[in-house]
Structures are given as structure tokens and as C-alpha cells.
Amino acid sequence: MRLVAFIDVTELERVVREARVAGRVLARLPSHRKAIILEEMADAIERRMGEILRENQEDVAEARRGRIAPALVDRLLLDEDRVSAMADGVRAVAALGDPVGEVDHGWRLANGLQVVRQRVPFGVVAVIYEGRPNVTTDAAALCVASGNAAVLRGSRIARRSNRILAEVLAGALIEAEAPPGAIAMLGTDRDELRQLIQLEGLVDLVIPRGGEELKAFLKEHAKVPVIYAAAGNNHVYVDAGADLGMALKIAVNAKVSRPGVCNSAETLLVHRDEASAFLPAAVDALTGSGVELRVCASGLEILGDRANGLREATDEDYATEFLAMVMAVRVVDSLDAAVEHIDRFGSGHSEAIVTRSLASATEFQSAVDAACVYVNASTRFTDGGEFGMGAEIANSTQKLHARGPIGLTELTTVKYLVTGDGQVR
Amino acid sequence: MRLVAFIDVTELERVVREARVAGRVLARLPSHRKAIILEEMADAIERRMGEILRENQEDVAEARRGRIAPALVDRLLLDEDRVSAMADGVRAVAALGDPVGEVDHGWRLANGLQVVRQRVPFGVVAVIYEGRPNVTTDAAALCVASGNAAVLRGSRIARRSNRILAEVLAGALIEAEAPPGAIAMLGTDRDELRQLIQLEGLVDLVIPRGGEELKAFLKEHAKVPVIYAAAGNNHVYVDAGADLGMALKIAVNAKVSRPGVCNSAETLLVHRDEASAFLPAAVDALTGSGVELRVCASGLEILGDRANGLREATDEDYATEFLAMVMAVRVVDSLDAAVEHIDRFGSGHSEAIVTRSLASATEFQSAVDAACVYVNASTRFTDGGEFGMGAEIANSTQKLHARGPIGLTELTTVKYLVTGDGQVR
Numbered sequence: 001m002r003l004v005a006f007i008d009v010t011e012l013e014r015v016v017r018e019a020r021v022a023g024r025v026l027a028r029l030p031s032h033r034k035a036i037i038l039e040e041m042a043d044a045i046e047r048r049m050g051e052i053l054r055e056n057q058e059d060v061a062e063a064r065r066g067r068i069a070p071a072l073v074d075r076l077l078l079d080e081d082r083v084s085a086m087a088d089g090v091r092a093v094a095a096l097g098d099p100v101g102e103v104d105h106g107w108r109l110a111n112g113l114q115v116v117r118q119r120v121p122f123g124v125v126a127v128i129y130e131g132r133p134n135v136t137t138d139a140a141a142l143c144v145a146s147g148n149a150a151v152l153r154g155s156r157i158a159r160r161s162n163r164i165l166a167e168v169l170a171g172a173l174i175e176a177e178a179p180p181g182a183i184a185m186l187g188t189d190r191d192e193l194r195q196l197i198q199l200e201g202l203v204d205l206v207i208p209r210g211g212e213e214l215k216a217f218l219k220e221h222a223k224v225p226v227i228y229a230a231a232g233n234n235h236v237y238v239d240a241g242a243d244l245g246m247a248l249k250i251a252v253n254a255k256v257s258r259p260g261v262c263n264s265a266e267t268l269l270v271h272r273d274e275a276s277a278f279l280p281a282a283v284d285a286l287t288g289s290g291v292e293l294r295v296c297a298s299g300l301e302i303l304g305d306r307a308n309g310l311r312e313a314t315d316e317d318y319a320t321e322f323l324a325m326v327m328a329v330r331v332v333d334s335l336d337a338a339v340e341h342i343d344r345f346g347s348g349h350s351e352a353i354v355t356r357s358l359a360s361a362t363e364f365q366s367a368v369d370a371a372c373v374y375v376n377a378s379t380r381f382t383d384g385g386e387f388g389m390g391a392e393i394a395n396s397t398q399k400l401h402a403r404g405p406i407g408l409t410e411l412t413t414v415k416y417l418v419t420g421d422g423q424v425r
Numbered sequence: 426m427r428l429v430a431f432i433d434v435t436e437l438e439r440v441v442r443e444a445r446v447a448g449r450v451l452a453r454l455p456s457h458r459k460a461i462i463l464e465e466m467a468d469a470i471e472r473r474m475g476e477i478l479r480e481n482q483e484d485v486a487e488a489r490r491g492r493i494a495p496a497l498v499d500r501l502l503l504d505e506d507r508v509s510a511m512a513d514g515v516r517a518v519a520a521l522g523d524p525v526g527e528v529d530h531g532w533r534l535a536n537g538l539q540v541v542r543q544r545v546p547f548g549v550v551a552v553i554y555e556g557r558p559n560v561t562t563d564a565a566a567l568c569v570a571s572g573n574a575a576v577l578r579g580s581r582i583a584r585r586s587n588r589i590l591a592e593v594l595a596g597a598l599i600e601a602e603a604p605p606g607a608i609a610m611l612g613t614d615r616d617e618l619r620q621l622i623q624l625e626g627l628v629d630l631v632i633p634r635g636g637e638e639l640k641a642f643l644k645e646h647a648k649v650p651v652i653y654a655a656a657g658n659n660h661v662y663v664d665a666g667a668d669l670g671m672a673l674k675i676a677v678n679a680k681v682s683r684p685g686v687c688n689s690a691e692t693l694l695v696h697r698d699e700a701s702a703f704l705p706a707a708v709d710a711l712t713g714s715g716v717e718l719r720v721c722a723s724g725l726e727i728l729g730d731r732a733n734g735l736r737e738a739t740d741e742d743y744a745t746e747f748l749a750m751v752m753a754v755r756v757v758d759s760l761d762a763a764v765e766h767i768d769r770f771g772s773g774h775s776e777a778i779v780t781r782s783l784a785s786a787t788e789f790q791s792a793v794d795a796a797c798v799y800v801n802a803s804t805r806f807t808d809g810g811e812f813g814m815g816a817e818i819a820n821s822t823q824k825l826h827a828r829g830p831i832g833l834t835e836l837t838t839v840k841y842l843v844t845g846d847g848q849v850r
Contacts, residue, residue, distance in 0.1 A: 110813075219625075225824065250849055253849035254849075257849070367449075369545075372843055373841070374843045387841075400652070400826045416798070416807075419800045421801055423801075425803055
């Protein structure tokens with residue numbers, strides 16, 4: 001069978017091939033050389049802050065003229081503090097342990113062959129993301145630290161910011177005597193994206209950070225390996241006999257502390273035994289924090305007068321990742337019913353139980369099929385930084401390769417090194 | 426964002442949903458219960474040998490009438506020994522260690538949260554394969570042992586054999602008090618295949634064992650995670666100063682011992698310094714074993730009279746996985762040139778160097794980007810059984826999740842269990 005295609009070399013392919021060659025160099029650099037590169041990247045970001053802010057101001061001005069939503073403009077906007085934070089983020093990555101070269105497994109076969117399984121970089125990692133310019137420096141730093149070349153594709157609204165950032169980072173690579181092709185910034189053309197995700201044998205991994213539309217586009221067109229970042233339709237379940245004070249604190253934190261992120265909770269499940277004691281307090285605390293509630297019929301009945309003005313929850317509500325100050329509430333008859341609800345509506349990201357029962361805790365952690373299953377803690381901890389894995393490039397809800405936070409180790413693969421003295425089969 | 430689709434339940438979806446429910450039961454069975462199930466499966470295969478052979482004879486008769494290639498008929502054909510070997514294969518899987526529940530990593534966060542990363546099954550694993558009925562029992566056994574439900578799709582030419590095998594296995598599940606839906610055999614319809622690989626959220630993993638056409642179909646249509654099994658365009662490189670006796674033994678073994686499998690070698694690379702001493706002996710040994718050689722111009726020149734009747738190798742030859750008694754031979758100027766050739770033409774499966782030099786061995790294992798990189802051993806050892814990982818379901822050349830043999834551990838994913846006492850963020 002024929003394994004190599006001889007196709008036309010487009011500009012995109014040229015950039016990716018150059019990244020691939022540069023990646024081979026990065027792959028073999030010892031940790032201290034990568035640390036020097038990252039340090040140089042951080043310094044360059046601070047040194048060239050003026051240029052970065054100028055380009056960013058143009059992006060912001062255009063976004064405002066184009067009536068882009070204020071929340072998106074805010075995510076696009078850089079100031080001195082934010083640029084400094086970007087540089088600090090790169091330095092934080094430099095301080096992480098190097099997964100490359102780690103031997104996680106090794107053994108000797110009966111015939112004397114020595115097998116060693118070693119962590120090695122993927123090669124070329126493509127990261128596709130939205131309008132936040134700090135993702136450019138975060139993604140570049142994580143790729144370089146894990147010995148991968150980074151092919152980046154940001155959003156059109158951030159194109160000037162991204163172009164100057166990529167230039168600054170490539171300059172830093174040269175300064176640190178590393179091949180500048182190891183960090184490439186692509187344009188924002190859709191056809192180019194389609195071509196990128198079909199470059200089999202050249203792109204080793206694609207990580208899309210973006211909405212459902214981008215994921216659907218990749219599922220339709222990608223021919224190279226993809227790690228799909230997470231949607232988080234997460235639940236907090238309050239078990240019979242739970243510490244209701246703790247349950248209230250966790251439910252409010254999981255919803256309110258940052259409702260727009262994937263590790264926040266969308267539905268509160270309450271065991272029927274606790275419903276009359278817990279629901280009134282929970283409704284007061286959540287609505288008091290500005291959360292709009294959608295409550296099941298049974299819950300509305302229990303709430304009595306307090307239910308005035310609350311909407312009844314539908315299956316569609318349970319199926320929705322609100323990413324906003326909205327929360328569904330449902331009374332369930334048992335832990336099994338809670339697990340069944342989560343199985344039907346959850347997205348496999350982060351699920352929490354509040355309980356005093358060892359049996360309930362064990363059963364919940366065993367039965368719930370999700371990346372992170374919490375006992376007596378907020379779902380909000382699902383995060384590479386919180387987990388002590390350093391910066392993360394995304395959170396994965398897929399089961400293949402990486403589940404949960406994607407940090408440096410998850411940006412590597414393995415290679416079996418087998419050494420013998422003439423063994424044949 | 427809406428996360429759950431409410432679509433029509435087709436028959437396929439019903440089967441997969443049943444497998445999913447059954448998988449949840451398997452996922453939580455302790456090892457000794459899974460061992461009992463596997464033992465029952467093996468016994469049932471032997472007990473019902475008569476039925477299995479009868480159905481297989483009908484498949485074989487139809488294949489012969491349809492002028493199917495004799496090699497394929499041989500792969501389809503069962504006899505008493507082969508059926509016993511299938512039962513033994515299931516017992517061998519039962520004897521492997523259970524990866525489920527293994528904690529490979531765990532730590533405590535500064536805030537007191539205890540994080541434990543535990544291996545858990547994928548859920549529903551679909552295996553798509555060709556005409557060998559033993560894959561039915563191997564795949565079912567590996568899935569059950571790793572706590573996964575198996576959705577199997579064999580080839581049309583083996584449909585009667587596969588149907589009876591699936592019936593036998595499902596009967597064994599019932600006998601062992603496990604849900605019979607945990608092993609499902611699908612039909613051989615193409616539309617059904619397309620639907621299967623688009624059942625997002627229901628099928629957790631697809632493993633295609635089959636030709637390039639099947640892989641291309643999956644790359645085009647799959648929306649669920651896939652591990653692509655390997656094509657193996659593998660090389661043996663004979664370094665300057667190598668032990669030429671060892672090199673000859675390894676080159677012949679890597680090509681001749683089983684040319685039709687993915688871990689055999691397709692191209693022999695020889696350092697120029699050894700070419701005049703090594704090529705004549707290699708040509709004699711390989712052609713003497715019945716191998717047809719394609720040799721580079723430089724090699725032909727060195728061979729002089731011995732080159733009579735040998736074809737000159739082309740780039741197309743170097744790019745071809747012959748899977749037959751054909752081998753390309755190329756003289757290279759250096760180890761770097763060998764690595765470059767492998768980088769251009771190899772498929773990242775298994776690569777070998779024969780050398781006495783520590784520097785060459787280290788450089789080759791570091792520079793070559795493949796699942797398994799051998800020093801002084803045949804490429805033919807890339808195999809779950811040879812690696813001591815037990816039966817394998819496939820060999821992976823992709824870098825995502827599993828690279829190299831896919832055994833029981835690779836059929837699991839991880840889950841983070843996080844336990845606290847009220848932590849919020």
C-alpha cells in the first residue's frame with residue numbers, strides 16, 4: 001500500500017513543515033535550554049509591551065466599531081497589568097517539571113530485550129482559540145516547554161495582537177538560539193483551517209478551544225488527531241443527611257464564583273429527605289446572589305410561597321450549559337436517581353456530591369462517569385492550575401488520551417525504546 | 426448551549442444503548458467476577474465447537490464459491506485446533522492483571538483536597554475488523570477484561586461464524602450472571618457503520634482493524650474517538666561498524682519470518698562503509714529466501730554482477746508497505762541520512778538499527794519518531810504478546826492515547842476522584 005502522498009506545497013503546508021523541523025529540534029533540547037527560551041519569551045513580552053499594546057488598541061477599536069459584545073471586547077483588551085501577567089504566565093510554565101524523557105514504565109522480556117517506555121513530544125501541536133490574546137502566549141509556552149512546535153490560530157478580532165505577539169515570541173526564539181519556526185501564527189481564513197486539520201502526518205495534534213460550532217466543524221472535517229475541550233454541564237448533588245451548611249456554601253460557590261466557565265455548576269440536585277430543610281435556604285442564597293432559578297415541579301411545591309416568580313425547570317433546562325447566572329434545581333428520590341440524572345444530562349466534566357455517608361461518597365465516585373468527581377468540594381477546582389499541574393491548555397471531557405486538565409504531560413506521547421543483542425523472532 | 430440531542434432510537438442505537446448499560450455493570454465488577462465470565466466464555470467456545478464449525482463451514486463454502494482469495498479463505502477457516510486456540514486466547518486474557526481501579530497518580534492540594542487518578546473503563550468500545558473469526562473472541566475477551574462493553578463488527582464473509590460466536594459469548598455472559606448486552610455483534614451494512622461511528626456520547630471508542638479503505642472511511646465520517654491501527658512501513662538500518670552477521674540475521678528475520686504483518690520490515694538501509702561487505706551477503710540471503718529486491722542505483726553499482734535481474738528502487742517503492750516477500754534496499758551516507766529516509770517514508774511503527782556504537786544507538790533512538798525503536802533486534806517484536814502485555818487488540822501508530830501495542834491498560838481511561846471537607850474556590 002502506498003503511504004506517502006506527493007501533494008502541492010501550499011503556504012500553509014510550508015509553515016507547518018517548517019514547524020515540524022523546528023519541533024524536532026525542540027524535542028531534543030534539555031530542560032535548561034527550554035527554560036532559557038521561555039525566560040527570553042517572557043522578557044521579550046515585557047520589553048516590547050508598547051508595540052503589543054498599540055496593536056491591541058487597534059484590534060479593540062475595530063471591535064468597538066463593529067459592535068462586538070462588551071464582554072468579548074473585555075477579553076480582547078490588554079493593558080500593562082495584563083501583558084505583565086502574560087509574561088508571568090510564561091515564567092510559571094518555565095518553572096514546571098519537564099515531562100520529556102520521563103520513563104514511566106520499563107521491563108525486560110524473557111528473551112533479554114530491554115523495553116523502556118519514554119515520554120516524547122507530539123511534534124506539531126495546533127491550538128485553535130478565540131479572542132483572548134493571553135492564550136497565544138500560554139499555548140506557545142506550554143508547547144515549547146513540552147518540546148512541541150506550536151501552530152496557533154487565534155480569532156480574527158485579535159489578529160493584530162496575535163501577529164505582534166507571534167513576532168515577539170519568534171524573536172525570543174532566535175535570541176535564545178532556537179528555530180523561530182517553532183511558533184507559527186496562522187491567518188483566520190476558514191479554508192486554511194480546513195486544510196490545517198487535514199494535514200495528516202504533519203500536524204500531530206489539534207486542540208480546539210472554542211464553542212460548539214468550532215467543535216462541530218472539526219468533527220466534520222478533521223483527519224488529524226483532536227482533543228476536544230470541554231463543555232461542562234455539571235451538577236452538585238446534596239445527599240440525604242448532608243451537612244446543609246457545607247452544601248449551601250458549595251452550591252453557591254459552584255454556580256456564582258465564575259458562572260461563565262466550564263467548571264461551574266448548572267444544576268443543583270437535592271435528595272427529597274433534605275428538600276424542605278435545604279431548598280428555602282438555597283433559593284434565598286442563590287437568588288440573593290443574583291441567580292435565576294428553574295425548579296422542578298416537586299421543588300416548587302415544597303417551596304410553597306417562596307416559589308412565586310420561579311420558573312418550572314424543563315428537560316431542556318437540564319440539558320443546557322447556561323454559562324450564566326442561571327441554575328436548574330431538581331429534587332431526586334435517591335442517590336441512584338441523581339446518578340441517573342447526571343448520566344442523562346451531564347457532559348462528563350465535573351460532578352460533586354455533598355454527603356456525610358461513606359457509602360454514598362464511594363457509590364457516587366464509582367457510578368458517575370466524569371473526568372472529575374468531587375466529594376464535599378466545589379466543582380470549580382477542575383483546573384490545571386488548581387490541580388497543581390501548572391497552566392493548562394484546556395480541560396478535556398473526552399476519554400481518549402487526556403481526561404481532565406491538559407497540562408504539560410498530556411502534551412506528550414510515548415515511545416518504546418527496545419534494546420537487544422541480536423534477538424530475532 | 427444545548428448538550429443533549431433527542432433523536433429517533435434506531436435498532437443500532439438500541440443495541441449500543443443496551444451495551445452502554447451493560448458496560449456500566451462490567452465497569453464495576455471486581456477482577457474475580459470478570460475472570461469467571463472469561464472462563465465461562467472459554468468453556469462455552471469449546472462446548473459449542475460443533476455449532477461453531479458448522480456455521481464456519483458455510484461461510485467458507487460461500488467464500489470459495491465466490492472465488493475469494495485462498496489466503497483470505499485460510500484466515501476465515503476454523504478447525505478444532507483453531508477453535509481451541511480461541512478458547513485458550515480468552516483464558517490467557519483472564520490471566521492478565523486488571524487495570525481497572527489502578528491508581529497511577531495521586532496527591533494532596535494545598536487546600537487539603539485529596540486528588541486520586543484512577544483507571545476506569547471507556548464504556549462502549551467498538552471494534553471493526555476483517556474476516557478472521559478469532560478476532561471476535563479476542564476483542565470480546567479484551568473488552569470484558571477491561572470492563573468495557575464490546576460492540577463488534579466483523580466482515581461479511583465471516584457473518585455466520587461471527588453470529589454463532591456472538592451467541593455463544595452472550596450465552597456465557599448469562600451463565601456467569603453478567604448482562605448479555607455487553608457483547609453485541611452488528612451486521613455488515615455500510616450505512617450502519619456510518620451511523621455507528623457518529624453515535625457521539627454512546628460509543629466511547631472505535632478501533633478499526635482493517636485496510637486503508639476502512640481507515641479513510643472513518644477519517645471521513647467518524648465523530649466519536651478512534652484509535653487508528655497501524656500500517657508498518659518499517660526499516661532496518663545497518664550502521665557503520667555493525668556486526669554484519671547480526672545485521673544479516675535481523676534483516677532476514679524482519680522481512681521473511683512473516684512478511685504479511687505490520688511489524689515486518691520493508692526497506693533495508695545500509696551505511697556506505699559496510700555496503701561492499703554487507704550487500705552481497707544480504708542479497709544472497711534474502712533472494713535465497715525468496716525475497717524480491719528493489720535496490721538503489723548506488724547499491725546496484727556496488728553489487729556489480731550480482732545486480733543482474735534486480736530492479737532499481739524508486740521513491741514509490743520506499744513509500745510502499747509491501748506486506749509481501751518484496752524488500753527495498755538503499756545505501757545511505759550516514760546515520761543522519763538513514764533517519765531522514767525514515768522520517769520521509771516511515772509510518773512511525775517499528776524501526777531498527779544494528780550497531781556497535783553507543784552514540785549511534787542513542788542518536789537513532791532519540792531522532793527516529795516511531796512507536797518502537799529497536800537497537801540490535803528485529804522489528805518483529807512489536808506485539809502485545811511479545812511485549813508481555815498479553816493479547817493485543819491492535820498496534821497503534823498514532824500518538825494520541827495509545828502508541829504501540831493496545832492491550833488492556835490502553836482500553837481504559839482515567840477519572841480524577843477528588844475528596845474534601847467543604848472546600849470552595
